[in-house]
Amino acid sequence: MTSTLTGLGEVFVLGVRNLTRNKLRSFLTMLGMIFGVGSVIAMLAVGAGAKAEILARISELGVQNIIVNSVKPPEESKPKTTNRRWIDRYGLTFKDRKIIEQVCPGVERILPVNAVRQRLWHQSHGIDCSVLGVDPEHLRMFGLEVRRGRTFNEIDSSEGAKVCIVRPSLVHELETLADPIGLSVRIGNEPYVIIGVLDDARFSSHTKKALAIDGQHQEVYIPYTSSMRDFGTMTILRRAGSEERSIVELDQIVVRATNSDAVAPTARVLGSLLARFHEKKDYEIVVPLELLRQKEQTQAVFNIVMVLIAAISLLVGGIGIANIMLATITERTKEIGIRRAMGARRLDILLQFLTETAAIGVVGGLFGCLFGLGAIWALVHLANWQAVVAWSSFALALSISLGVAIVSGIYPARRAARMDPIAALRFE
Amino acid sequence: MVESIVELSGIEKDYRSGDGALTVLKQVDLQILRGEFVGIVGASGSGKTTLMNILGCLDRPTRGRYVLNGEDVSSLNDDRLSSVRNRSIGFVFQSFNLISQFTVLENVEVPLFYARLPRRERHRRAMAVIESVGLGHRVSHQPAKLSGGECQRVAIARALVTEPALLLTDEPTGNLDSKNGEEVLRLFYELHASGRTLIMVTHNPEIARALPRVVEMKDGFLGEQVRQGVAG
Numbered sequence: 001m002t003s004t005l006t007g008l009g010e011v012f013v014l015g016v017r018n019l020t021r022n023k024l025r026s027f028l029t030m031l032g033m034i035f036g037v038g039s040v041i042a043m044l045a046v047g048a049g050a051k052a053e054i055l056a057r058i059s060e061l062g063v064q065n066i067i068v069n070s071v072k073p074p075e076e077s078k079p080k081t082t083n084r085r086w087i088d089r090y091g092l093t094f095k096d097r098k099i100i101e102q103v104c105p106g107v108e109r110i111l112p113v114n115a116v117r118q119r120l121w122h123q124s125h126g127i128d129c130s131v132l133g134v135d136p137e138h139l140r141m142f143g144l145e146v147r148r149g150r151t152f153n154e155i156d157s158s159e160g161a162k163v164c165i166v167r168p169s170l171v172h173e174l175e176t177l178a179d180p181i182g183l184s185v186r187i188g189n190e191p192y193v194i195i196g197v198l199d200d201a202r203f204s205s206h207t208k209k210a211l212a213i214d215g216q217h218q219e220v221y222i223p224y225t226s227s228m229r230d231f232g233t234m235t236i237l238r239r240a241g242s243e244e245r246s247i248v249e250l251d252q253i254v255v256r257a258t259n260s261d262a263v264a265p266t267a268r269v270l271g272s273l274l275a276r277f278h279e280k281k282d283y284e285i286v287v288p289l290e291l292l293r294q295k296e297q298t299q300a301v302f303n304i305v306m307v308l309i310a311a312i313s314l315l316v317g318g319i320g321i322a323n324i325m326l327a328t329i330t331e332r333t334k335e336i337g338i339r340r341a342m343g344a345r346r347l348d349i350l351l352q353f354l355t356e357t358a359a360i361g362v363v364g365g366l367f368g369c370l371f372g373l374g375a376i377w378a379l380v381h382l383a384n385w386q387a388v389v390a391w392s393s394f395a396l397a398l399s400i401s402l403g404v405a406i407v408s409g410i411y412p413a414r415r416a417a418r419m420d421p422i423a424a425l426r427f428e
Numbered sequence: 429m430v431e432s433i434v435e436l437s438g439i440e441k442d443y444r445s446g447d448g449a450l451t452v453l454k455q456v457d458l459q460i461l462r463g464e465f466v467g468i469v470g471a472s473g474s475g476k477t478t479l480m481n482i483l484g485c486l487d488r489p490t491r492g493r494y495v496l497n498g499e500d501v502s503s504l505n506d507d508r509l510s511s512v513r514n515r516s517i518g519f520v521f522q523s524f525n526l527i528s529q530f531t532v533l534e535n536v537e538v539p540l541f542y543a544r545l546p547r548r549e550r551h552r553r554a555m556a557v558i559e560s561v562g563l564g565h566r567v568s569h570q571p572a573k574l575s576g577g578e579c580q581r582v583a584i585a586r587a588l589v590t591e592p593a594l595l596l597t598d599e600p601t602g603n604l605d606s607k608n609g610e611e612v613l614r615l616f617y618e619l620h621a622s623g624r625t626l627i628m629v630t631h632n633p634e635i636a637r638a639l640p641r642v643v644e645m646k647d648g649f650l651g652e653q654v655r656q657g658v659a660g
Contacts, residue, residue, distance in 0.1 A: 007541055021529065338525050341486065342586070343514020343542040345507045422486050425525065 015359030030364030032317025037368025042375040043306035044393035049386030061288035066255040073280040090282040091248035106262035113252035121186040133227020149181040149196035160225040165196040318408035325412035337424030346417040353413035361405025434460035439492035454648040465620040470645030497593040518587030522599035524579040526571040577608030
């Protein structure tokens with residue numbers, strides 16, 4: 001058998017040479033293969049990209065976290081009133097927090113967030129800000145690294161220190177030449193001192209949404225205790241001619257589960273608890289781990305479509321190869337006769353044509369890889385998709401195309417091998 | 429004692445036709461000794477081609493015994509027959525039967541490929557044979573760029589490259605003009621002179637007359653032509 005196989009390398013080279021002889025025909029033959037392999041590669045890259053993106057999001061939000069946001073209930077449920085003193089009350093309450101703490105299993109910690117809309121003043125320069133009162137742990141949990149200065153400590157928290165941590169872009173907007181660390185500012189009417197500047201890394205829009213940070217305003221972080229003392233729970237929104245007052249006791253709570261396995265059951269209990277105490281749906285529960293699952297489902301649909309495209313292309317490609325090989329074998333009947341007369345065994349003829357189809361498979365597969373890379377490029381640059389190209393996917397795609405080619409070559413090659421040498425020699 | 433290269437005894441070949449078997453070769457006996465140059469003549473339909481196919485191990489006799497170069501090949505299987513063709517027989521066809529997309533060198537190398545020789549050895553031997561038929565300057569040409577005479581010389585080189593015991597030629601000059609035909613014939617006579625065993629099927633009475641020994645097929649029977657005045 002080894003002696004039979006030694007010549008196959010040369011036969012393979014011959015096969016590739018035959019492909020270059022009729023370039024258009026070879027290209028058309030390989031087209032199905034090219035699309036099939038290309039979509040396999042694109043599918044794998046896009047799948048890996050989506051996975052990487054989700055994992056990045058999840059690590060931003062924390063696998064063990066369940067984030068509960070207060071949301072304003074839909075407008076129509078608000079009583080129609082012209083009373084200017086009307087105060088809209090909605091969202092999570094301190095009672096909710098206490099109940100969750102006491103009842104909900106699998107909870108390691110609960111971090112409250114108090115968000116108010118205030119102006120941050122430096123001298124006469126004012127900037128609209130989302131002021132987030134958070135526990136010291138909050139920053140670490142969401143990967144908010146302090147690049148300069150320091151982060152909050154327990155003393156800030158217990159004493160309600162008038163300190164804040166800001167984004168570099170806010171420092172930029174303040175248009176001050178002074179060192180931002182230690183800079184005195186006013187938040188609303190309260191004097192605060194900047195103690196830290198965060199990394200410039202911004203949250204993805206997705207994370208912003210989950211953390212209820214609106215993109216238009218700068219985020220400023222202060223200790224939760226300071227926030228509750230200085231600003232309380234009432235938010236006053238002034239619009240042209242009207243004033244909207246609302247009280248939200250807890251704008252957000254971050255429930256940290258004891259481990260990632262506890263996330264799903266804890267979230268379920270949390271959901272039913274809140275549903276019992278809230279008539280209106282004035283809260284939303286964001287479970288990062290669930291996001292992964294949802295995204296995986298959409299991804300699965302995409303994958304099924306791509307697998308179908310790949311399978312159909314490869315099937316059509318395989319049929320195309322079988323067809324062209326049958327034509328080739330008829331064309332080359334005389335050559336088969338000559339080879340048989342010169343001492344080729346049936347097996348030699350079989351292997352020769354299988355090797356030639358393998359050559360089509362490999363060359364088609366290589367072009368398919370290029371096509372796949374092109375498709376990935378287009379998806380990334382034109383459609384803004386995420387893609388991660390793994391080299392192993394090329395190996396997989398190439399072996400698929402090789403396999404398809406060989407399978408479709410079996411029937412034609414057997415036909416060639418079974419030809420009667422006398423008839424083949426006489427064939428014109 | 430001169431050994432025999434071909435020994436046919438009681439060879440018969442049946443073909444299944446519409447209503448029963450048709451026997452195209454009937455009790456054919458033939459002995460060809462090493463170094464002989466034998467012509468086979470016969471009208472078309474006489475069974476001449478079938479005899480050639482059997483002699484060339486492309487076909488098996490239905491009955492009878494064929495010993496080629498000391499080896500009984502009458503009932504070998506397809507693979508073994510392929511191997512016998514490769515080792516012991518060189519074919520030269522009327523229509524050259526070169527592989528058109530191959531160069532001269534590659535064409536001559538084909539039998540050596542199936543003899544499983546390493547590439548370098550194939551090159552060396554093929555080159556030597558191509559030189560010996562006077563086509564050393566044409567090795568990398570494709571058959572389409574060669575004249576008919578040159579093509580037939582390539583085919584002869586290919587037939588010789590495995591040093592076969594028997595050279596079978598079927599109307600080798602049939603597709604050539606007289607000048608090229610003569611040249612090819614001269615080459616065969618040279619091979620004969622160097623001690624090779626040749627069998628040539630021919631329609632051409634002129635060529636047949638010149639051959640040292642001629643056998644004739646007629647209605648499936650083989651007969652020896654007895655002639656006078658020709659040196660054997």
